[in-house]
Amino acid sequence: MQRQSRKKVSKPKSLSSSLKQSSLTSFFVSKKNATTQSPNNNSTVNIKQHSSGPLTKLEKKNTILVEENIQRNKSYANNENITADSISAITSNNGTTIGSRFFSLSQRSSQNTLDNDPFGEDEPLNTQAKIMKLKQKTNVENLFNNKSRTSSSGLISLSRNNSGFDDIKYNPSFTYKNSISNSNGTSPKNKDYSSSSENVSPSVDLKSILSNKYQKDNDTYKKFKKDLRGKLSSTLRNKSKKVEKSVTLSREQQKVVDYIINDKLNIFYTGSAGTGKSVVLRTVIEKLKSIYGRDAIAITASTGLAAVNIGGITINKFCGFGIGKGSNEKLASMVKNNRNSIERWNRTKVLVIDEISMIDGDFLDKLDYVGRAVRGTPTKPFGGVQVVMTGDFFQLPPVPDRFSKKQPKFCFESKVWQTAIKKTVLLNKVFRQHDNELIDMLNAVRYGDGLSSSMINFIKSLEREVVYEDGIQPTELYPTRMEVEFANNTRLRSLPGMEVRFIARDMVFDIENDTKLLDNSFLVEKELLLREDAQVMMVKNIDDTLVNGTVGIVLCFTTDLLYTKIVLQRKQGAKSLNNELIDKLKFLSKAIGNPNFRYGEDYENFFTALVGDNEKKLWESFIDVAIREKLDDRLPIVRFSTNSGTDSRDELVNFDEFTLEKPKMASRWRNNIDQQAVNGASNTISRSQLPLILCWAVSIHKAQGQTIERLKVNLKKIFEVGQIYVALSRAVSKETLQIQNFDPRKIRVNKNVKDFYKALEKL
Numbered sequence: 001m002q003r004q005s006r007k008k009v010s011k012p013k014s015l016s017s018s019l020k021q022s023s024l025t026s027f028f029v030s031k032k033n034a035t036t037q038s039p040n041n042n043s044t045v046n047i048k049q050h051s052s053g054p055l056t057k058l059e060k061k062n063t064i065l066v067e068e069n070i071q072r073n074k075s076y077a078n079n080e081n082i083t084a085d086s087i088s089a090i091t092s093n094n095g096t097t098i099g100s101r102f103f104s105l106s107q108r109s110s111q112n113t114l115d116n117d118p119f120g121e122d123e124p125l126n127t128q129a130k131i132m133k134l135k136q137k138t139n140v141e142n143l144f145n146n147k148s149r150t151s152s153s154g155l156i157s158l159s160r161n162n163s164g165f166d167d168i169k170y171n172p173s174f175t176y177k178n179s180i181s182n183s184n185g186t187s188p189k190n191k192d193y194s195s196s197s198e199n200v201s202p203s204v205d206l207k208s209i210l211s212n213k214y215q216k217d218n219d220t221y222k223k224f225k226k227d228l229r230g231k232l233s234s235t236l237r238n239k240s241k242k243v244e245k246s247v248t249l250s251r252e253q254q255k256v257v258d259y260i261i262n263d264k265l266n267i268f269y270t271g272s273a274g275t276g277k278s279v280v281l282r283t284v285i286e287k288l289k290s291i292y293g294r295d296a297i298a299i300t301a302s303t304g305l306a307a308v309n310i311g312g313i314t315i316n317k318f319c320g321f322g323i324g325k326g327s328n329e330k331l332a333s334m335v336k337n338n339r340n341s342i343e344r345w346n347r348t349k350v351l352v353i354d355e356i357s358m359i360d361g362d363f364l365d366k367l368d369y370v371g372r373a374v375r376g377t378p379t380k381p382f383g384g385v386q387v388v389m390t391g392d393f394f395q396l397p398p399v400p401d402r403f404s405k406k407q408p409k410f411c412f413e414s415k416v417w418q419t420a421i422k423k424t425v426l427l428n429k430v431f432r433q434h435d436n437e438l439i440d441m442l443n444a445v446r447y448g449d450g451l452s453s454s455m456i457n458f459i460k461s462l463e464r465e466v467v468y469e470d471g472i473q474p475t476e477l478y479p480t481r482m483e484v485e486f487a488n489n490t491r492l493r494s495l496p497g498m499e500v501r502f503i504a505r506d507m508v509f510d511i512e513n514d515t516k517l518l519d520n521s522f523l524v525e526k527e528l529l530l531r532e533d534a535q536v537m538m539v540k541n542i543d544d545t546l547v548n549g550t551v552g553i554v555l556c557f558t559t560d561l562l563y564t565k566i567v568l569q570r571k572q573g574a575k576s577l578n579n580e581l582i583d584k585l586k587f588l589s590k591a592i593g594n595p596n597f598r599y600g601e602d603y604e605n606f607f608t609a610l611v612g613d614n615e616k617k618l619w620e621s622f623i624d625v626a627i628r629e630k631l632d633d634r635l636p637i638v639r640f641s642t643n644s645g646t647d648s649r650d651e652l653v654n655f656d657e658f659t660l661e662k663p664k665m666a667s668r669w670r671n672n673i674d675q676q677a678v679n680g681a682s683n684t685i686s687r688s689q690l691p692l693i694l695c696w697a698v699s700i701h702k703a704q705g706q707t708i709e710r711l712k713v714n715l716k717k718i719f720e721v722g723q724i725y726v727a728l729s730r731a732v733s734k735e736t737l738q739i740q741n742f743d744p745r746k747i748r749v750n751k752n753v754k755d756f757y758k759a760l761e762k763l
């Protein structure tokens with residue numbers, strides 16, 4: 001998996017040192033004595049007796065399976081090297097695999113990488129120090145609290161059901177990943193093992209397994225894997241970095257930058273959807289950072305998603321008083337009693353707030369009060385901090401408090417607005433759409449001043465279905481989350497293929513709150529379910545043609561290794577895979593982690609239908625590799641539609657990190673690592689997940705701020721002012737926009753917003 005190839009892997013110990021360190025040279029595998037010949041190296045495998053009496057039904061089954069697997073392994077007996085880590089992981093915990101869970105965690109995660117192997121031979125497992133050290137990098141509690149903690153016998157059953165006898169002994173890294181999917185009960189191997197795990201506790205003599213031949217085979221396999229690892233440059237993970245399309249700011253956009261940077265004004269700049277407010281903001285932030293330094297700029301937004309788009313945090317996190325329940329005095333003293341909050345306020349020179357339309361005016365007044373109180377400058381708005389606010393009040397309004405009857409105010413209705421904002425700028429040029437008819441219609445919906453009949457006819461004409469020749473369906477926008485989930489799940493389940501589950505790994509300190517924060521901040525979900533032909537959207541900027549918002553279809557699943565061996569090495573430079581190769585990869589995906597593949601129908605069919613005699617040997621070798629790979633290492637190959645649907649490119653999509661900066665802690669603690677661990681305080685939390693979401697459907701709230709090339713909007717359950725405008729204004733052209741259930745009576749615009757903008761236009 002991508003994490004493996006990114007990480008700094010702790011150096012495996014030599015074989016002899018592994019044996020020396022480990023006081024135990026055997027571990028439990030089966031209750032009964034059995035001796036059998038390892039088929040590939042003639043070494044003897046001893047299954048020692050640990051209890052007497054006749055074999056139970058389960059034990060008999062285990063013994064038969066072990067023997068069968070040994071036979072099977074004749075032709076493909078390569079395996080991972082055993083290391084001291086795996087031995088200690090297995091043995092040092094009296095039969096529990098907590099150690100191996102840690103081991104695999106440290107080995108697999110790019111985020112977790114510690115300089116040294118955390119469970120080396122001279123370090124006892126689970127020492128407080130080690131846990132503390134690891135806590136800085138990952139969420140230890142999360143792992144321990146995980147319901148699916150496995151027992152030693154989990155290792156046995158995995159191998160029994162997975163890939164033969166050798167895997168029974170040496171699968172140190174299986175526990176962590178599989179225990180995660182086990183908790184969801186989907187992986188067949190896990191299902192099987194959980195049914196039998198409790199009674200099994202035999203042991204195997206390690207020495208006999210570690211023969212020279214076996215070691216040589218392992219070395220070849222590992223070397224092969226290692227060699228390829230460096231060549232995985234074509235997978236998306238390695239390319240993924242922040243890529244911003246370079247744009248030249250228009251004159252009006254540049255003017256905004258000048259007001260902020262040169263004149264240091266408190267400013268609110270606005271404009272309809274697509275006028276480049278975010279583009280301007282990103283430019284401003286970069287300039288501010290280079291002038292004042294990163295720590296002096298508070299980059300915030302009203303929602304987590306909006307905040308992440310500009311590399312910031314929510315305004316509620318920044319302010320130090322959450323959602324602002326209580327009086328001004330109470331909130332100010334709350335902040336004054338928190339060293340971190342005080343320091344944050346005091347070092348801030350510029351406060352940036354994006355998507356201001358969703359912030360309550362009363363909250364803004366509280367922010368002003370607290371800023372003055374904490375910074376000791378009662379006469380200056382926000383305590384003298386320069387403020388930069390942007391957004392469009394015609395878009396989504398503040399979310400009302402469920403427990404209060406009070407309607408939220410807009411920020412321009414707050415007390416501080418008049419005194420603080422020295423400059424207001426209205427951006428006029430729309431960049432997202434180029435078609436005047438569409439732009440006029442969007443403006444009419446924005447103001448809601450009654451649509452002309454020709455406008456309504458135009459909208460009605462967009463009810464038609466748009467057919468896309470490449471088969472990629474438009475993204476549907478719905479007002480409610482339930483509609484979105486229903487639409488995505490129904491589509492996914494209608495696909496015939498097997499479901500593949502991708503569980504994100506979160507690096508958090510405060511499980512409940514940080515996980516919520518991650519959920520709210522990123523489009524990627526904790527759990528992503530995919531099938532062949534599922535429609536997905538890329539949610540990261542990869543390069544010029546593959547950007548946040550590009551849609552695609554899952555072609556098939558494979559692993560990094562197979563992809564490199566079959567696709568990259570053989571088809572260098574090819575942008576798209578041919579159908580024949582895709583069919584072969586689909587078949588091959590059934591062999592991944594499946595030692596029984598050669599005994600099933602698929603194997604026969606594969607060679608009769610798809611592979612000619614001349615290629616048989618080659619594909620046999622790929623099957624060898626596939627069987628040795630792990631089910632959990634599967635990744636999707638996605639065909640993305642690029643250049644407005646005129647082109648496509650196929651990519652193996654790998655895991656990526658979505659990182660979030662939490663507010664900084666006080667400098668007194670900053671360099672004290674142990675104190676950090678104790679407090680659970682850290683600046684960075686992250687989610688590792690495929691940068692994909694199912695995108696047959698997305699909610700309008702989540703779509704705010706996005707540009708969507710193929711758009712289908714269902715307006716039936718519209719419930720919020722500005723919602724229709726937000727939904728429609730995501731489109732880029734009328735040709736790629738379909739509108740369902742449009743009812744002009746449902747366009748609702750707040751009168752105060754209209755008045756505010758009318759006044760602005762006269763300026």
Ligand SMILES: Nc1ncnc2c1ncn2[C@@H]1O[C@H](COP(=O)(O)OP(=O)(O)OP(=O)(O)O)[C@@H](O)[C@H]1O
Nearest residue numbers: 247248249250273274275276277278279431432705
């Ligand atoms: N000066 C420019 N030149 C070319 N393209 C631009 C320019 N400014 C913005 N764009 C493009 O216009 C599109 C919309 O920009 P952006 O998302 O910044 O608008 P916005 O005002 O923030 O929209 P929304 O209110 O919907 O969030 C983007 O594709 C962006 O790249």
